[in-house]
Amino acid sequence: MLSLATHPALSGLLSLQPGGVYAVDVPSLAFLLLAGPSAEGAWCAIVGSDRVGVEAAAEAGVALERTVWIPDAGADPASVLGALADSVAIVMVDRVRLPDREAGRLRARLHQRQAALVAVGDWPRADARLRWQDPVWSGPDAGHGHLVSRQVTVVVERGGRVTGSRRLWFPNAEIDVSPVFDDVPLAQQQPQRGIERQAAG
Secondary structure (H helix, E strand, O other), rough: OOOOOHHHOOOOOOOOOOEEEEOOHHHHHHHHHHHHHOOOOOEEEEEEEOOOHHHHHHOOOHHHHHEEEEHHHHHOOHHHHHHHHHOOOOOEEEEEOHHHHHHHHHHHHHHEEEEEEOOEOOOOOOOEEEEEEEEEEOOOOOOOOOOOEEEEEEEEEOEEEEEEEEEEEEEOOOOOOOOOOOOOOOOHHHHOOOOEEEEOO
C-alpha cells in the first residue's frame, strides 16, 4: 500500500502514509484525516475523545459503521493503541499521551501493520502537523440567522517548516468540506449569502 486514501479537500496537500503519525490542532481536522480512508472502506478507531460526538465525525465523512469508539483508554493506553494498530487502518487519539519510548514502540507497530495514527495535540516525532488558522463563520440575515458555513486555513508543517496551506469551506452550506477557490466568485461556491464574523475553531 503506497498511501491511505485522502479526503478530496486535502488532495495534493497531504498524503497519509501507512506507518505515519500525524498531529492536529483540533478534533475536526482529525476527523477529516479519518474520512478519506473511511470512505474507501477502511476501519478506524477513535480513542479518548469526549469533547465531540459521533455526529461531528459523521458530518466530516467518517463511516460510523466501520469505526471503533473508545472514550477512555484506561490505565494502559499503550496496550490499547497497540491492539488497535493490529486491527484498524487508522487510529485517532484525543487527550491520550504516551512516553517517548512507548510512542516509539507504537510507531514501529504501526509501520509493521501498515496503519496510521492521528493525534489531537502534540505527539512525539510526528511526520506532519496540521494547524487550524483564521476561522470565519458566515450566516444569513446580517448575522441574525443560523451560522451556515465556515472558512478556515489548514497549514501543514513538516520538521518545523510550513510545507503547504489551503483555505477550506469547513463546512460549506451543504455540510461538506471543500476548497475555497480564489478565482471563483463566492456566490457560486456558497449558495447561502450572509455576513462573516470571526469565531474560534
